[in-house]
Amino acid sequence: MRQFTYTCPKTIEEALKAHTSEAAFIGGGTNLVDLMKMGVERPARLININRLPLTSIEEHEGGVRVGALVSNSDAAAHAFIRERYPVLSEAILAGASQQLRNMATMGGNLLQRTRCYYFYDPSYKECNKRTPGTGCAAKQGFNRIHAILGASEACIAVHPSDMCVALSALDAVVQVTGPKGDRSIPFREFHRLPGSMPQIDTNLRPGELITYIDIPPITYARRSTYLKVRDRNSYAFALVSVAAILDLDSGGTLRQARIALGGVAHKPWRATKAEGLLAGKKVNERIVREAAEAELANAKAYRHNSFKVELAQRSIVRAVIAAGEKNA
Amino acid sequence: MPELIGKPLDRIDGRLKVTGGAPYAYEHQVPNAVYATLIVSSIAKGRIVSMETRRAERTPSVLLVMTHLNAPKLPQLEGQPKKPPTGRVVQVLQDEVVRYANQPIGLVVAESLEAAIEAAHLVEVKYAAEQPELELESRLSQAAAPQKVGGAQDPSATHRGDMQAGMAEADARIEHVYSTPFEVHNPMEPHATIAVWDAPDHLTLYDATQGVFTDRARVAQLLGLQAENVHVISPYLGGGFGSKGPVWSHVILAAMAAKQVNRPVKLAVTRPQMFGMLGFRSQTRQAMAAGAKRDGTLTALSHDTVCHTSTFDEFVESASLPSRMLYATPNNSTSHKLIRSDIGTPSFMRAPGESVGTYGLEAAMDELAYELKMDPLELRLKNYAETDPEKNLPWSSKSLRECYRMGAERFGWSKRSPEPRSMRRGNALVGWGMATSEYPTRRSPSNASARLNADGTFSVDAGTQDLGTGTYTIMTQIAADSFGVAANRVKFRLGDTLLPQTPVSGGSQTAASTGSAVYLAAQALREKLIQTAISDARSPLSGESAQDVALENGRLFSRKDPSKGETFQALLARGGQPYLEAQASAKPGPEKERYSMYAFGAQFVEVHVDADLGQIKVARMVGCFGAGRILNAKTARSQLMGGMVWGISLALYEEAHTDYRLGRWVNNNLAEYHVPTNADVGQIEVLWVDEKDDHINPLGAKGIGEIGITGAGAAIANAVFHATGKRVRDLPITLDKVIA
Amino acid sequence: MSDKSPGDLSVSRREFVGTAVAGGAATVLPAYGQVTEPSPELVACTLTINGQREDIQVDPRVTLLDLLRERLHLTGTKKGCDHGQCGACTVLVDGKRINSCLTLAVMHEGSKITTIEGLAEGSNLHPMQAAFIEFDGFQCGYCTPGQICSAVALLDELKAGAPSAVTPNVAEVRAIEVTDDEIRERMSGNICRCGAYPNIVAAVRAVQSRSNA
Known part of the structure; x- marks a missing residue:
């Protein structure tokens, strides 16, 4: 780990002012400290933001506003979130371990970096995400955990978060503040696809700080499920995950389905094609399967991850059917 | 005294382990120790063309950056018979050849762990890489x-x-x-060694090893020392599953580095480094x-x-x-x-x-x-x-x-x-x-010793190891039964080359090998106690036949007349001896x-x-x-x-x-x-x-x-x-x- | 700790340590290059560890785990992976379990930290420690301090009604029904390579049901 200077500001203004070009904000540290140990992140200055007043969960404009420094475990266990947005609790609880969820913050979870082997270990020379222009070792390497949707020639990494998959389906809004003031970023625009600049994961600008995550009111959000498919039963990253939230009318017809996928792309993947095909339909396995197939029609698999294409379709079916069996 | 062997006795070392008090290799408190960290190869086959170490050397508190360019040569590495499977070819910075990924290619020693790790990160390695071959199916x-x-x-x-x-x-x-x-074995405790040169020709190793004696022999051979001048200590082991059986490169490197800096050196292999160099x-x-x-x-x-x-x-x-x-x-x-x-x-x-x-x-x-x-x-x-x-x-x-x-x-x-x-x-x-x-x-040849102490307790020793397998506990049970005492009257020590010689703990052989030796040593001491009593005119058991004497509850007594007997302490005190001791060896017989x-x-x-x-x-x-x-x-x-x-x-x-x-x-x-x-x-x-x-x-x-x-x-x-x-x-x- | 290691050969160990110290600190560097980088700027920090106040000056790179093990000699907290992937380093910070390897010591100014060394009251083991012995919830013992710290926090989480990934219907906020599956999931952040899991579940269950009795 490179030497760094350390500050622990008490206000957001101080925190923003402390930020310089080689600085990093640290919240829970579960990802940043790990990356610093690996030598992937080498900040010269570390700004501990844990004393900032961003730790509350409050009702907000009919929905909920979650402070960026609320721990993942506190958010998952919060009665308001469990009752209104159980899919968020489920997604958070599906990730990592209780120890890590106790440390990890809501804001930090959004900024997790990929678990691609070739990114995480700087002794691999090829990684456009770590060092632009060096290539992508994963394309020709071992790519079982890699992307099948939205990848580019430059990068086939996936976003590792479970929580963000649920937030995507919930159409959350990320509130940020920075040297140039406050702004709101719709969740779907928060994370990026890799394109030619995979080194940039999100549309957060340098020096900006996440302050809150707002979740809009969704009356039917209890009719939802989070399905995580992984190599072991706990404490493992998703091969594929699905957040599904269904708005059904009294006759069982879908007014709207919200479906987001994890483990398949550089960002939480909102399955808009499938959502479009399902709108106005009665939910049954065949219909959902057709929608899932349409969503994955443009999937591009690599040598070791072609199973994800079929797995993603089956997972969508399982999750949507399961959500449909719940009460709103 | 009901027989202890077979009983579900709680682990003797349980209390220490649940309180965090059991010292594993890296945790022995050795004054003045400094930290070493390994540099490993990022290619699987080829040669090192250059290693740029200046930035690492200039890092505050760094004491040594050792590579194949400045490592001491170990001429004794070549041509010595090694005894597999615990004797393995090691890679200890003797040449520029890279034979596998994660091979040790350097080592940094610093006053702080943080400085050592950062300095290791700053070493730039240039390789002439060749295409490695690892496929099985295509090369049948x-x-x-x-x-x-x-x-x-x-x-x-x-x-x-x-x-x-x-x-x-x-x-x-x-x-x-x-x-x-x-x-990959992945025991929870990463391989670790603390190397201490007590004298120019005497090395003490706190080593996470499944075989203190095989460790001693191989380390002595590779470093050109007399075996008796290498002292290996391993009282607790955080799992091994075989991986801590052989002597791997890091043990030798820790000793080499400690010699170079003239300080005790602590070296732990990191989890990622455990994939490749440790079997x-x-x-x-x-x-x-x-x-x-x-x-x-x-x-x-x-x-x-x-x-x-x-x-x-x-x-x-x-x-x-x-x-x-x-x-x-x-x-x-x-x-x-x-x-x-x-x-x-x-x-x-x-x-x-x-x-x-x-x-x-x-x-x-x-x-x-x-x-x-x-x-x-x-x-x-x-x-x-x-x-x-x-x-x-x-x-x-x-x-x-x-x-x-x-x-x-x-x-x-x-x-x-x-x-x-x-x-x-x-x-x-x-x-x-x-x-x-x-x-x-x-089973393999094994030794053990047993001693009756003046306070009536027993000390039983064998160099062996407890990987979490229960060695402390079963050896205590075996010995206690021979003496007719409760488990807490027996103190069993292991994990040290100063104790009687024992084989490596592998192949499910510790109970059979060292258990047999402990059993024989305890039986030998039991016989000795009985003989001492019956042949001493001052003993109440004088003249009894050996088979008529029993041991129970801390005393020897006549089976025919249980009131006739004496305590262990009395026996020792009368003879004026501070203790009575017996050794035993067990080795495979014609059963095979x-x-x-x-x-x-x-x-x-x-x-x-x-x-x-x-x-x-x-x-x-x-x-x-x-x-x-x-x-x-x-x-x-x-x-x-x-x-x-x-x-x-x-x-x-x-x-x-x-x-x-x-x-x-x-x-x-x-x-x-x-x-x-x-x-x-x-x-x-x-x-x-x-x-x-x-x-x-x-x-x-x-x-x-x-x-x-x-x-x-x-x-x-x-x-x-x-x-x-x-x-x-x-x-x-x-x-x-x-x-x- | 008053407990003596059964393998402790204290006499011989002290002897050689004595000679080792006599060797002193001859350094190899800076024979071939002067130190040009500045030394790390130390940060003052006060923590309470097992009820004892510790005022430290520390390189901010030092993790809480390395602070405990290498500077305060509280080696009961274990380093298994150093990357938050095994749970051996689990300690309680202000009552919550965390991986001490992924947090910096300086981030815990004012925190109350409990390690495995702080669970027992004098010679009385914490019920969870006693249960781990009774049910043989370990073999090599290396993951054990983390498992026990984790299990102690788990009981508080259950009492607080915090759900887990296997809690049926998270949307219904109510008391958690304690099943083996609940314990298994909640203990899954602590890897045990010896495979003592069923015994760990039994130990946690026993303490949980006794505390409710």
Whole structure:
């Protein structure tokens, strides 16, 4: 780990002012400290933001506003979130371990970096995400955990978060503040696809700080499920995950389905094609399967991850059917 | 005094372990110690062209940056006979050649751990890389037979009868290839060493080792020291599973660095670095062929294994061994072949050979049972070997039939519906599978000493190790019984080369080897106490015959008249001796020539497989074992259960994923190298047959460290087939293979 | 800690340590290059560890785990992976379990930290420690301090009604029904390579049901 200077500001203004070009904000540290140990992140200055007043969960404009420094475990266990947005609790609880969820913050979870082997270990020379222009070792390497949707020639990494998959389906809004003031970023625009600049994961600008995550009111959000498919039963990253939230009318017809996928792309993947095909339909396995197939029609698999294409379709079916069996 | 041997005594070292007070290797408080960290190669094959170390050297508090350019030369490395499997070729910065990924190529010593790690990061290495070769399947033509295989140095290949004729006369046949992956031991405690030069020619090592004496011998040899000038201390070990058996490079490097900086040096291998330089289980490719008559009688069985070794050393994953002895078939053929690959040297990992070999054999037997439309258990019973079919020797003892019966009964095997995919619960396909376990019983020469102290307590010593296997506890029980005292009157010490010499803890041999020595030493001291008493005119027991004297509750007394006797303290005090002591050696006798010695077992498994998503869960396992005398019912149950959990891991989770282009294992961490979590392990029941074996060793204990994993992988794989109708012949059975 | 290691050869160990110290600190560097980078700027920090106040001056790179093990000699907290992937380093910070390897010591100014060394009251083991012995919830013992700290926190989480990934219907806020599956999932952040899991579940269950009795 490179030497760094350390500050622990008490206000957001101080925190923003402390930020310089080689600085990093640290919240829970579960990802940043790990990356610093690996030598992937080498900040010269570390700004501990844990004393900032961003730790509350409050009702907000009919929905909920979650402070960026609320721990993942506190958010998952919060009665308001469990009752209104159980899919968020489920997604958070599906990730990592209780120890890590106790440390990890809501804001930090959004900024997790990929678990691609070739990114995480700087002794691999090829990684456009770590060092632009060096290539992508994963394309020709071992790519079982890699992307099948939205990848580019430059990068086939996936976003590792479970929580963000649920937030995507919930159409959350990320509130940020920075040297140039406050702004709101719709969740779907928060994370990026890799394109030619995979080194940039999100549309957060340098020096900006996440302050809150707002979740809009969704009356039917209890009719939802989070399905995580992984190599072991706990404490493992998703091969594929699905957040599904269904708005059904009294006759069982879908007014709207919200479906987001994890483990398949550089960002939480909102399955808009499938959502479009399902709108106005009665939910049954065949219909959902057709929608899932349409969503994955443009999937591009690599040598070791072609199973994800079929797995993603089956997972969508399982999750949507399961959500449909719940009460709103 | 009720006998302690066999009782479920709590672990003697339990209190220290649950309070954090047991010092593991890296945790010994050595004043003035400094921190070392390794630099490892990022290529698998080639040469180091340059190492730019200046930035590292200028890092504050850095004391030494050692590379092949400035490391002391160890001329004694070459040309010395090494004793495999604990004596391994090490890579200790003697040349610029890179032979495998994660090979040590440098080392940094600093006053602080943080500085050492950062400095290591700052060393820039330029390589001339060559294309590494690690594939097995595409290089089968390069495979060559080794001379010997396995812990008993068995022949590499065997043939009996006529395999071809046997296959020809069969009514049902199977021929399949099964494969198992690279696996890395990953004990929870990373390998660590503190090296302290007490004098220019005297080295003390606090080392995480499974063999303090083999460690001492090899370190002395490589560093050109007298063995008695190397003191190895290892009172607690955070697991080993074989990986801490050999002396690997880091131990020597720590000693070299400590000499250079003239300070005690602490070196721990990091988790990612543990993948490559510390041994691992080779991939295996196992070609199985079997044929049987309609009634299930095996007419032929063959098992041909190909696995890797390194380019510079040799180890064989002896997977074909089980097929030589488990079933009574007249026509049998087995072989092993090695391919030299650009990897570190593979090594023994929990049940070397037998763990993956019982997978190949017992999966093939399952397939044959389906071919015959026969219950898999019935097929095994039909071909039950009453004597060792390969060695033509009687078994020293064998309770396998009873294991099958007890295990099947507890599991409810008779209620199994034979058709695949015939049992279902919700989204889950339910499958039941079974397989046979076996592991050879061996022992090596071992010593122990026992001493009666002036306060009436006993000290019992043997250099041996406790990997979590319960050595402290069972040795205490063995000794306490001889003296007729409670366990807390006996203090057993281990893990130190100042104690009596013992073998490496591997191959399930510690109880049989060192347990026997402790037993003999304790019995010898007991005799000495009795003789001292009866031959002393001042003793109340003077003139009694030895067999009439008993020991109980801290005294010696006459069986005929229990009021006649004296305390241990009185005995010692009268003689004016500070203590009475006895030593004993135990070594293998002629039993090996007269008997074939194995532990056996049967495992039954229920898995639940998600019908659509392929996720597998082991819901329950029943294992029943015949493993000689069980020395502690609590620790034995745990150890057998731990082996079964390793079977779950082998079947479903573990694999070091190889990037063949680069010759590297990409998932070299515990997030991506999957071992089971608590949520992956369902209900496990462990049973055993009370087995009395007078032939194997004075204790009658067979060793239980490895048998639990044998057969477990196959039982799970067979259950997955029963659940899904899909036969995956390539471990681990991950969900992608199930839904493919 | 008053407990003596059964393998402790205290006499011989002290002897050699004495000679080792006499060797002193001859350094190899800076023979071939002067130190040009500045030394790390130390940060003052006050923590309470097992009820004892610790005022430290520390390189901010030092993790809480390395602070405990290498500077305060509280080696009961274990380093298994150093990357938050095994749970061996689990400690309680202000009552919550965390991985001490992924947090910096300086981030815990004012925190109350409990390690395995702080669970027992004098010679009385914490019920969870006693249960781990009774049910043989370990073999090698290396993951054990982390398992026990984790299990102690788990009981508080259950009492607080915090759900887990296997809690049926998270949307219904009510008392958690304590099943083996609940314990298994909640203990899954602590890897045990010896495979003691069923015994760990039994130990946690026993303490949980006794505390409710």
